[in-house]
Amino acid sequence: MRLQLVLIGVLAVCFGNADEDHGPAWLLASKTLHNQFVVEGKELVVEYIIFNVGESAATNVVLTEESFHPEDFELVRGMTKTKWDRIAPGANVSHTIILRPRVYGFFNMTAADVSYLSSEDASEPVHSYTSAPGEGGIMRYRDFDRKFSPHILDWAAFGMMTVPSLCIPFMLWFRSKSKYETIAQQSRKTN
C-alpha cells in the first residue's frame, strides 16, 4: 500500500512537470477556391483555413494575401490582411474573401503568407505559407455565358421572330386547302 502511494506520487510529479514543457505551436494553412469556374466579372470566393497542430497556442497570427493584384482583381468583400490574437492548440480558424476578376486568361494562384509566434515567450515570428491552388484559367464572360446561361428571353424573342415566317405561309396554305377540300367533299356527297 505504501509502495503504491509512493508510485502514484512519483507519476503525479512527472505528469505535472510535463505540462510546463509544451512543444511549439505549428500552423498548417490551406487556401482553396470555392468556385467551380473562375469567370471574368463574376465573384470568386477564396477561403483560408488555419489549423494549429502544435502543442502551444499560436499568437499574433497574421495572414497576408498579396497574390491578387488590384489591377487584375477587385476586392468585393473581406480583407487581404487579417490578424488573430491567439489560436489555441488543436483549434482552427477560417477566413474568406470575395474577389472579382477584371481580366481573363491564365492566372497562377500562389500561396498566401502566414506569420505567427510559436509560443508565448517567442520573439521571432515564424513565417509560413498556405497551400497554393496553382495555375488556373479565368474564363471570359462571353464564353461562360454562351455555355451556361439559359438565355430564356433570347429564345423567346427568337420564337416571336420565327412565328410570322412560319405561321403566315401555313395559314394561307391551310385556308386554301380547307376551302377546296370542303368543296371536294360536298361534291362527293352529292354524287
Add this chain to the structure above:
Amino acid sequence: MVGKKLTKQEELLLQDFSRNVTTKSSALFYGNALIVSAIPLWLFWRIHQMDPYQSALVWAAMTIVSTYLVAFAYRNTKFILKHKVAQRREEAVNREVMKSLGDDKKMSRKEKDERALWKKNEVADYEATTFAIFYNNAFYLVLAIILSFYILKTTTPTMYPLRLNV
C-alpha cells in the same frame, strides 16, 4: 409557225412545265428568303455571343448566299408541289368554276374549260408557293438550330454561318 401567238392553254402548259416564276413570285421568294436567313443571326449574336461589329462582313455575306439558296429551294419545292396540288384540286376547282359560270350562257364550253384550267393553275400555284415557303422555312430554322447547337457545338462560333450555308 414563227410568230404564231400561243393560246391560253398552251401558255398555261408552258408555265406549268417551266421552273421559271413570275416577277411577283420571285420578289416574294427572295423577300421571304432574306427574312428567314436573317433570323438565325439573332441566335449567333445573343446566344453564341458573336460580336456583331467583328462579324458583320461574314454575316452579310452568308445571309446573301443563304437568301439565294433558300429562294432556290422555294422554287424547286414549288415546282414539285404544283403538279401534285393541281391533281388534287382539279375536281374541286372545276366544281367551283362551273358553279360560278354555270348560268352564263354567253360563254362557250371551251371558254369555261379554259377558265377552269386557269383557275386550277392559279390555285395550284398559290398553294404550292405558300406550302413551299412554310416547309423550307421550317426546315431551314430547324437545321440552323441543330447544326449550331449540337453538331457544330465544339467549333468556334465564327464557323457557324459558313457551315450553315454549305
